Amino acid sequence: METINKDILRGGQFLVKETSCEDIFTPEDFTEEQQMMKEAVKEFNDREIIPHKERFEKKDYALTEEVMKKAGELGFLGVAVPEEYGGLGMGFVSTMLVCEYISSGTGSFSTAFGAHTGIGTMPITLYGNEEQKKKYVPKLATGEWMGAYCLTEPTAGSDANSGKTTAELTEDGKAYKINGQKMWISNAGFCDVMIVFARIEDDKNITGFIVENDPSNGITMGEEEHKLGIRASSTRQVFFNDTVVPVENMLSVRGGGFKIAMNALNVGRIKLAAACIDSQRRVLDHSVQYANERKQFKTPLSDFGAIKSKLAEMATNAYAGESASYRAAKNIEDRIAIRIADGNTHQEAELKGVEEYAIECSILKVAVSEDVQNCTDEGIQVFGGMGFSEETPMEAAWRDARIARIYEGTNEINRMLSVGMLVKKAxxxxxxxxxxxxxxxxxxxxxxxxxxxxxxxxxxxxxxxxxxxxxxxxxxxxxxxxxxxxxxxxxxxxxxxxxxxxxxxxxxxxxxxxxxxxxxxxxxxxxxxxxxxxxxxxxxxxxxxxxxxxxxxxxxxxxxxxxxxxxxxxxxxxxxxxxxxxxxxxxxxxxxxxxxxxxx
Known part of the structure; x- marks a missing residue:
């Protein structure tokens, strides 16, 4: 194992300390194992996702579930899960790598993958007790079960802690009854287990619960939402009517739900940045290939200065996003390793490692989600009228990219968070x-x-x-x-x-x-x-x-x-x-x- 420099910059310190180029990690530093994983994921994407884009666009939710199961069989859903719970136990950089290359085929699968591996599985891995982890994580890591995350409500979006869903202790003290409504729940249509946030009595903060999806236990679903993009991502409202949840299914501690939600979002933000990187490359590839082939005034489009400008800016932003994302990912991985070396558990180390770089996670979420939107927009422009047609890949890419600026906290929220967190650190x-x-x-x-x-x-x-x-x-x-x-x-x-x-x-x-x-x-x-x-x-x-x-x-x-x-x-x-x-x-x-x- 390589020796880790314990003087690596803390989160936010990039602003006030100079960093040597030798001290940052780059994609050119990927290990042989990481390169092999990258190729395996790309091959999976090219075989199982890209050829079926039309089916995804036609809202084939069953296809999304089917491909998720295949990803689970190959171990891709358990990359970040420790080996003792059925995962591959790989480092943070490797989890970013898988997320990046598996996400570029279609936004529908990318959303299902992110919701399951991130906010669906990770809260149990990082906050669950040993019994909870042994019961649920192996099934989630292998894709036997699918996960979802129920936080947002009609009156609680960015203000996540204001949720109205309640959890009331039963008279015998053995269970909680959950009542309330959740919305915009990814994977709701095929999930087996949900992380549900509810408020106990008049607690200041919400509490997390692990809830198995059993329709006979007061759980009903709304119809599939009809969305601008990510069309084959199952998105439904979930209603709880006296849903009985055993007390042992409380996640972490009473009132600890808000902290779980915020830390899950930190990881989700940097992973979202990763999910947007290869998408930009693919859009650029399509744009360059079209511009090289298409001629106007007997000249390839790619010879015109106006088109060259677009291609250059698209490539530059993809390169910058990749550079910054893997710099931060390695910082997180190193901080986790330092904490484990100091005697922290895997749970403590990962939580604190990611939390340390919450500022960078917000920065990356904003920057790369806006770059992918701009990239797809310019992609349509390069294709001209054809870019507006469903026959070309641009219009679907543009629609799918739009959600990235909204979920994991809107970009407006993340902008304010990045500065607010920096001031608090100071x-x-x-x-x-x-x-x-x-x-x-x-x-x-x-x-x-x-x-x-x-x-x-x-x-x-x-x-x-x-x-x-x-x-x-x-x-x-x-x-x-x-x-x-x-x-x-x-x-x-x-x-x-x-x-x-x-x-x-x-x-x-x-x-x-x-x-x-x-x-x-x-x-x-x-x-x-x-x-x-x-x-x-x-x-x-x-x-x-x-x-x-x-x-x-x-x-x-x-x-x-x-x-x-x-x-x-x-x-x-x-x-x-x-x-x-x-x-x-x-x-x-x-x-x-x-x-x-x-x-x-």
């Missing part, structure tokens, strides 16, 4: 934001240096720009916290602007560090396209941060303070040597054109 002393923010405030008062740095090394200017972008966040967020204190959460538009700055910093830095690491080991020439993508992503990030920084500053600062901060923003977002963005896009587009698809 208050607890886990991330030192105060001293760096004060240093930036002092820098604004000082005279700027007019020295011209040496930018001769690869990415030297880009890494300097990342440092300056971090100062933008510290300047805006630091001043906002100072001004509003605990009332900051009331200023949602300001929080969302700050979140966009935070997101772009993490994504851009991850992309640059991955490319720098690979340029050092494979040579710059071999990484020409990746270098262009890293520079293009950063340029786009600087543009977003400039706009969002300005928006944030003028929302709360006035007079001299505003002028000083706007000058600081200009200083911190200025390149010494602006990259030729058109040339970067052309370099990337020519690569994907020549390879007839994503080739990085």
């Amino acid at each position: 208050m607890k002393g886990h991330v030192d934001l105060l001293n760096p923010a004060m240093a930036v405030a002092d820098e604004l008062m000082g005279i700027p240096s007019f020295d011209v740095p040496d930018y001769s090394e690869l990415f030297s200017e880009e890494k300097e720009m990342i440092k300056k972008l971090k100062k933008v966040f510290l300047m805006v967020a630091g001043s906002a916290v100072q001004k509003f204190g605990p009332d900051l959460e009331q200023h949602q538009q300001l929080l969302m602007a700050a979140a966009d700055i935070l997101i772009e910093i993490y994504m851009a830095e991850s992309t640059i560090l991955r490319t720098e690491k690979n340029a050092k080991r494979f040579g710059e020439e071999a990484q020409e396209g990746q270098i262009a993508m890293a520079k293009l992503y950063l340029y786009n990030a600087v543009e977003i941060i400039t706009r969002k920084g300005r928006e944030g500053i003028i929302s709360f600062a006035e007079g001299d303070e505003q002028r000083m901060m706007l000058m600081g923003l200009k200083r911190f977002t200025k390149y010494a040597n602006y990259p030729n963005v058109v040339a970067l896009r052309n370099t990337i587009a020519e690569k994907v054109k020549a390879e007839n698809g994503y080739c990085f």
Whole structure:
């Protein structure tokens, strides 16, 4: 087993500490075992899912269940489950890998897979007692049983803890009677067991229960929902009418349900990011192949600059999402390993390992879900009128992508969460934001240096720009916290602007560090396209941060303070040597054109 550096950055510390490219994990670091798993999952996807896309689009729920069972037989449903409970017991990076490549065939199967392996199985694996785990997890890990997760209610969506479903202890004290209504329940139509959240008496927080799906026990289902996308994902309302649940089926402790729900969402968010990555590659592949074949004015579409721009941006965002997702996944895996080495149980280690990087999980969920939506949108545009037709894969991909911005907490909620969690970490002393923010405030008062740095090394200017972008966040967020204190959460538009700055910093830095690491080991020439993508992503990030920084500053600062901060923003977002963005896009587009698809 490799030695783990116990000084790996804590969640959120990327903002205030410099990361060396040698210290991050990249997809080029996959082990032989991980590469084999990746190929096995891709082969499964190409055999069992892709050829049947038309059936999925026609709401063939039985097909979804059938393919889920096959995935269970091959062990794909139990990748994250410890071996003693019938799973493969693989590390966090491997679970991300399986999630990524199994999810790109259709959003319907991706949703069923995510709901079962994540929120359907994981709460029992991580919060169940030994008896519960032995009884339920092996059946879920092998696909013998299917899982679902009942949290959302008609009046409780983002405010999950406000649910009205009740759990009342029976007179003999041996069971709870659950009454209430749940909605948008994935896998409801074929699940065998559900994680159900209900409130006991007037408890402040909800409680989790493991409930077997037995129609004779007061459980009824609504009709299948007719949805914009993910059409063969079974989505129903679930009604509980005096449903009797033994007391031993309470999950964790009374009132512990809200914590279970939140931690399940942390894992779900980073896994959702993974599920969106290969989907982008496949959309790009279709787009490039069509653009290479389709001619207008006797010229292939892929030779037109307007199309090259789209292909380059689609490839760049897929590459950035992959870079950041696996960076965070390895951080989580290492943190879990450290905790296990320190004597934590698997449950404690995994829970705390993921919770540590909750900020990064929210960042990734927002960034990659929006990138996949943009990618499918541009895919339709490349296909033109044909993109709007059901005969091509674009319109279904576009419809399926739309849900990713909503579930696992809407992107608006996740934006505000990312900044809110970072501020809380600072208050607890886990991330030192105060001293760096004060240093930036002092820098604004000082005279700027007019020295011209040496930018001769690869990415030297880009890494300097990342440092300056971090100062933008510290300047805006630091001043906002100072001004509003605990009332900051009331200023949602300001929080969302700050979140966009935070997101772009993490994504851009991850992309640059991955490319720098690979340029050092494979040579710059071999990484020409990746270098262009890293520079293009950063340029786009600087543009977003400039706009969002300005928006944030003028929302709360006035007079001299505003002028000083706007000058600081200009200083911190200025390149010494602006990259030729058109040339970067052309370099990337020519690569994907020549390879007839994503080739990085």
